[in-house]
Amino acid sequence: MARNLQSSERLRPIDLARGHGLSTQAVRNYEEAGILPPAARTPHGYRTYTRLHAQALEAFLALVPGHGHPTATAIMRAVNGDAVDEALRLVDGSHAALLEDRRTLRAVEDALRGLSPATGSTTRAAPKAGRTFIGPLAEELGVRPATLRAWEAAGLVRPRRDPLTGYRVYDEADVRDVRLAHQLRRGGYLLEQIAPLIAQVRAAGGLEPLEGALRDWHSRLSARGRALLRGAAALDAYLRRLLPE
Structure with missing residues (x-):
């Protein structure tokens, strides 16, 4: 050459x-x-x-x-x-x-747009029939149960405890919060950055609280x-x- x-x-x-x-x-x-x-x-x-x-x-x-x-x-x-x-x-x-980061951002946006006021509200209904436990949920997301426990300690998710077994029980709203945390982590957000965003989603029940963060994310990917x-x-x-x- x-x-x-x-x-x-x-x-x-x-x-x-x-x-x-x-x-x-x-x-x-x-x-x-x-x-x-x-x-x-x-x-x-x-x-x-x-x-x-x-x-x-x-x-x-x-x-x-x-x-x-x-x-x-x-x-x-x-x-x-x-x-x-x-x-x-x-x-x-x-x-x-x-390209993978762009796909992650789109997945986050799709997940947020799929929220309903019922599942995004701070008023928590009783667990639904489709409730799940930490092992199956971790396996579905491809993370360790210890990761979900760390997210719980950081305030990202708040599963109930079964009164008889003491096991963590994730209802529909919990699963949504875990999925959202998982996507934001893939997008490079730190746990201390994710916790207030999820709290805002719980309170508002929609995409609006995260629009600023999503615009910033889009800008960073474009840059x-x-x-x-x-x-x-x-x-x-x-x-x-x-x-x-």
């Missing part, structure tokens, strides 16, 4: 650093991490960089917002190590994760999508300079 590592323009570490708002030590660290291709050295041992290194740095900095620092680092190391297919696999993985596009464009520009056709 032919690689274009030549350029008539020579850049000092300080030139590369200042052009991207970094310290010279950060530039050296990026080179040592494989984010930049190896730099040439002067007879006195000083590093010299080229426009290729500047473009590699631009690609990395563009990749970070969408992929995160570890994945962006792995992508650049793969490219600079002649493993372009591995770099593209990592890029695909980030896009797949974003990630745009960031992935910008990262892809910068990476493609670097690849075209590194591996001219």
Whole structure:
């Protein structure tokens, strides 16, 4: 695979650093991490960089917002190590994760729109015939019973106790709360963030209390999508300079 590592323009570490708002030590660290291709050295041992290194740095900095620092680092190391297919696999993985997060958000919205005032109210009716217990519910969601107990301790769900056995009994409203907590956790929300949202849903019985959070979630996913596009464009520009056709 032919690689274009030549350029008539020579850049000092300080030139590369200042052009991207970094310290010279950060530039050296990026080179040592494989984010930049190896730099040439002067007879006195000083590093010299080229426009290729500047473009590699631009690609990395563009990749970070969408992929995160570890994945962006792995992508650049793969490219600079002649493993372009591995770099593209990592890029695909980030896009797949974003798509899964979009599906999770839609599932949360669908779950909320399915609420009725009866099931969302703070007034709790007697358990229905379809009540369930912690083991089957945990198995259905693919979590451990200990997870449901942790959610209960955090105030996300409030199952009754069977007066004879002491077992937790989840009625229709409890199951709804557990499903909602599960979806929000998949969306990256912390337990302390979920508890007040579920409390609002119980009180209002509908989607309105979560509309602000859902709009924010949509905005964050859209920002990630745009960031992935910008990262892809910068990476493609670097690849075209590194591996001219």
